[in-house]
Amino acid sequence: MKIGVMNNPRIPIIDEIKVIGEAGYDFIDLTIEAPNAQHLEVTATKQLLKDYDLSVVGHTDPIIPYAYPIMSIREACLGEFKRCAEIFARLDAKIMNIHPCYSSPITMKKSLVDLNIEALSPILETAKSFGLVLMLENFIAPFDTVVTFRRILKELPGLKIHLDFGHGNLGKETGMAFCREFPKEIVHVHFSDNRGSDDHHMPLGVGSIDWKGAIKALKSIRYEEGITLEVFSHDPSVRFKYLEISRNLVNFLWENV
Template structure:
């Protein structure tokens, strides 16, 4: 099991990578998004990662309308995702995430899942050409339930599951259901806490997630890979403390 953190796109990606390394985490969950992480200089970032023996996973902009039902928009998003894939691959990543796309004309909301299936097929193929497994993240309805994911994972060969435990805390199906039903598809995990209402990105133990049950559910699937602490705080000193406390909790529960 490896524990990492995500760079805050409000800050310099290079400073964030150095912070991750100095704090002793195993990997950086590199998000490529604005305002300050939309462009990544590989030649500048790679030496920082190497100096701390940090591996990376790839995280993409959650607002990309990659499944919007206009082909030109989908093509533009695929081009941007391929740009990201090139960066991730060059930095040694093996996994790249994508979020559900909720953008569509109001009268076409009923087709939202079908739009994802159509759009994800060429995206998964593109990612594979860069040696990357594409993982699809759970979030709000209708992408908060196992039935939706079973449909998508069946229809899109090669696609895997990015399970965000914080998101399962305010969705239809909780982490136990996802792990029991889709454990074999889980290829990447996010941990953060909340109070069952919104995606607060709190330190573990502050909200309403039962982390003992969460860790046990994940371990029961046989998962033993990357866990990102997606926890943010405006105070740098407190950020470091919150991340350390959350890491210690995972390590204790994992034993």
């Protein structure tokens, strides 16, 4: 199983590639977001990725208000996704993530899924134009059930699922439920732990997620696409220690479950 790490957007991307590569990970889950990971020099970045034998998974800013029902806002957001897609394609990424959009007028909260479907359509086509598969990440309500995702995937052919097991511990249905329902639609996975009350991004085994069950579910659908350890730390001196503990647990369970 290939295991990767997301870059910390507080740190320049070049510096993050170096530490992730030196730690022996297989890929970087490259998030393009503020404050220090909004821009990169593609040629230099691509060479450094090659030096460390790192592939790229495309990750976009989770707070982009792309479904807000004002066309000028949607157009600006689409422009940003196009910029990201071009960068990811030039770095030879194959997939690009997008998060559900929760921005809407107060009077339209009940229409949030409809707004997302409407706004996702041109973003999906933009990703396709760069040879990328767009994947929607599960999160909190209403984007936390297989029913919602079944409807979205039906209305947007070609859209895939980015399954976050940490988010599954916050919502109505777990990552295991998504595996049962969408065995062929899951193209990337995030692992981080929490205690069910917030998206803590803790090392695996610290929170309340059943990691043995999670890996059993992934193996049952013959998942082989890679796992990002989305484990964060306020103290940089222990960041990669937490990541290593998590990686060791994944490798152990993958071999023994």
